[in-house]
Amino acid sequence: MTERPSLFNIVSVVFGFAFLYLPILLLIIYSFNESRLVTVWAGFSTKWYVQMINNEGLMNAAWVTARVAFVSATIATVLGTLAAIVLIRFGRFRGRTLFSGMIYAPLVMPEVITGLSLLLLFVAINLDRGFWTVVIAHITFSMCFAAVVVQSRLVSFDTSLEEAAMDLGCPPARAFFSVTLPVIMPAVISAWMLSFTLSLDDLVIASFTTGPGATTLPMKIYSQVRLGVTPEINAVCSVLIAVVTVGVLAASIVTKRREVERQRAERAAIAGN
Amino acid sequence: MAPTTLGPIQRKFAPWDDPSEVPLVRFENVTKRFGDFVAVDNLSIDIYPREFFALLGPSGCGKTTLLRMLAGFEQPTEGRILLDGQDVSKVPPYRRPVNMMFQSYALFPHMTVEANIAFGLKQDRVPKPEIEARVAEMLKLVRLEQFGKRKPHQLSGGQRQRVALARSLAKKPKLLLLDEPLAALDKKLREATQFELTDLQQELGLTFLIVTHDQEEAMTVADRIAVMDHGVMVQVATPAEIYEQPNSRYVADFIGDVNLIEGRVAAIDGARVEIAPSGIDARFEVAEAPDTAVDDTVWLALRPEKIAVSMEPPDDASVNCVSGEVWDIAYLGDLSIYHVRLASGITVKSAQTNVTRLIERPITWEDKVYLSWTRDAGVALIR
Incomplete structure (x- = not known):
């Protein structure tokens, strides 16, 4: 492809990326604004970041969110992986279609309904709302995503690997942990990261299921925005963006490097034989 | 001085003919069904220690199911599998x-x-120094000493195949099961590996059970071959017996190339059975046709390489001789296969070794030729 891109192509790319990233860019720029007014530029300053760190409410909310995301992502990944294994491995069992349908249903369920139904459940069983109810709610919806991600990897998993392990004297459970799990680990990690992000991101379900002392960051931001957008919020969002960007970049660099190494090794193997 | 005679050069290995031998594996009336599909149908067979046994058949004939039942991945629906006398x-x-x-x-x-x-040895909690010694021994056995630290994706196909072999041999199993072990290799490598496999099996004194759909592979490596079809073993015999004395049209046709001519038993006279082929004006004779009576329908199975082609009629053209026209010639370099169409419309194949260097063979398309064979060449099959 030595041909130069046409004017149309260039314009498409520029507009596309502008559409995606201009709002985010503006947000980051205004987080360094000296002025209190969000829309008026009055010079560079990092004072909003300092204020953000000193804002105890905001920091608490961030800490709650991180804990909720970590715990719910971990449990959701375990449950999602188990569900994926059942769906792939146990062939046609009674109620399989129902089971797979029920796993996927929360993917398309409006969040309001998921949140409301969970709230009704917690009220009905008289569970005090707080940190753990948010965690349970987040597990409920992110588990489906985890199941989908792990299942797509398991479809192409060669079951003879597990059979080989058993053939060599390894009982089924140990075969799973010493052979299957390491092989599907990248998918399990992606499932965890996806669940973590979903939890980090959620406002609606958390609003329904939370209680005193368990305000998550999105809830905090939302409630503050209702009183007026401050550059402090911009600062918080910029930090969030930075965290996500670093995470995504690190993951893709690791994957890319491994891929390059693998290709080089394969070339060496073919040339060496 | 007593005259020296040429004795049998090859070691005769035939434990299946010796009633005092104890089998290593015994299938007793084993049936395996998957729903309505019968994969293995009331099958019984003994496999003996140090034997190289091949299961040969088209895909879906039940050979892999048999292997998987022996490995333990499938349970028989009926019947028993004994290994060393134990169920x-x-x-x-x-x-x-x-x-x-x-x-x-x-x-x-x-x-x-x-x-x-080392994986299998670790499962058995073998002490570490012993594992290391055994791994080194296995790497040496398959000539991969320099590759121990590599990952599988850093190896070529042939090397991976040898790692798989080393891994399955590391625990010194009583019985090694090989599921199409050479199918992924190219032809040259496959042929070389076949000999390596037999050498290894003899060197280690193990029992090998191989599943293959490649008849050449089965003929090369195995002491005995079981030809399978629809869950039953049609014939179990040595490669030579399978080829020279097939017991059915299915086996004759599956192993190698064969001409099958339908006919009727005209007369039985001791070591001479006369067959009247249907639709051909000729008289055929075979040396034996067990379990037949006069007027039975039989099929004469003739291997192409046992039929001679000539421009002139042979000395005795009254028996085992037909004439026809060369319809097609397949020149394979070492062999030429002549497809000769008889007056009745039947095509008979004859393979001739090209022993001399010639660009043009004397027999060519549309020549009128005579096909002849000896009484020992053909086999009369009743099914």
């Missing part, structure tokens, strides 16, 4: 003294070659 039908795969080499090799991608080979 193993209900024993899970991880408790059987049997190892398997998988068609896909099933090497653990996240482990080095050494770790792959």
Whole structure:
């Protein structure tokens, strides 16, 4: 492809990326604004970041969110992986279609309904709302995503690997942990990261299921925005963006490097034989 | 001085003919059904220690199911499987003294070659120095000493195949199961590996059970071949017997190339059975046709290389001789296959070795030729 891109192509790319990233860019720029007014530029300053760190409410909310995301992502990944294994491995069992349908249903369920139904459940069983109810709610919806991600990897998993392990004297459970799990680990990690992000991101379900002392960051931001957008919020969002960007970049660099190494090794193997 | 005679050069290995031999594996009336589909149908067979036994058949004939039942991945629906006299039908795969080499090799991608080979020994909690010694021994056996630290994806196909073999041999199993072990290799490598396999099997004194759909492979490696069709063993015999004395049209046709001519038993006279072929004006004779009576329908099975082609009629053209027109010639370099169409419309194939260097063979298209063979050349089949 030595041909130069046409004017149309260039314009498409520029507009596309502008559409995606201009709002985010503006947000980051205004987080360094000296002025209190969000829309008026009055010079560079990092004072909003300092204020953000000193804002105890905001920091608490961030800490709650991180804990909720970590715990719910971990449990959701375990449950999602188990569900994926059942769906792939146990062939046609009674109620399989129902089971797979029920796993996927929360993917398309409006969040309001998921949140409301969970709230009704917690009220009905008289569970005090707080940190753990948010965690349970987040597990409920992110588990489906985890199941989908792990299942797509398991479809192409060669079951003879597990059979080989058993053939060599390894009982089924140990075969799973010493052979299957390491092989599907990248998918399990992606499932965890996806669940973590979903939890980090959620406002609606958390609003329904939370209680005193368990305000998550999105809830905090939302409630503050209702009183007026401050550059402090911009600062918080910029930090969030930075965290996500670093995470995504690190993951893709690791994957890319491994891929390059693998290709080089394969070339060496073919040339060496 | 007494005259020296030429004795049998090759060691005669035939434990299946010796009633005092104890089989290593015994299938007793084993049936395996998957729903309505019968994969293995009331099958009984004995396999003896140190034997190289091949299961040969088209895909879906039940040969892989048989292998998987022996490995423990499938349970027989009916019947018993005895290993060394013990019923193993209900024993899970991880408790059987049997190892398997998988068609896909099933090497653990996240482990080095050494770790792959050591895997089975680790499961048995073999002491570490012993594991290391055995791994080194196995790497030497398959000539991969320099590759121990590599991961499977850093190896070529042939090397992976040898790692899979080393891994399945590391535990010194009583019985090694090989599921299409050479299917993924190219032709040259496959041929070389076939000999390596037989050498290894003899050197280690192990029992090998191989599943293959490649008849040449089965003929090369096996002491005995079982030809399977629809869950039953049609014939179990040595490669030579399978080829020279097939017991049915199915076996004759599956192994090698064959001409099948339908006919009727005209007369039986001791070592001479006369066959009247249907639709051909000729008289055929075979040396034997067991279990037949006069007027039975039989099929004369004739291997192409046992039929001679000539422009002139042979000395005795009254028996085992037909004439026709050369319809097609397949020149393969070492051989030429002549497709001769008889007056009745039947095509008979004859293979001639090209012993001389000639660009043009004397027999060519549309020539009128005579096909002849000896009384020992053909086999009369009743099914």
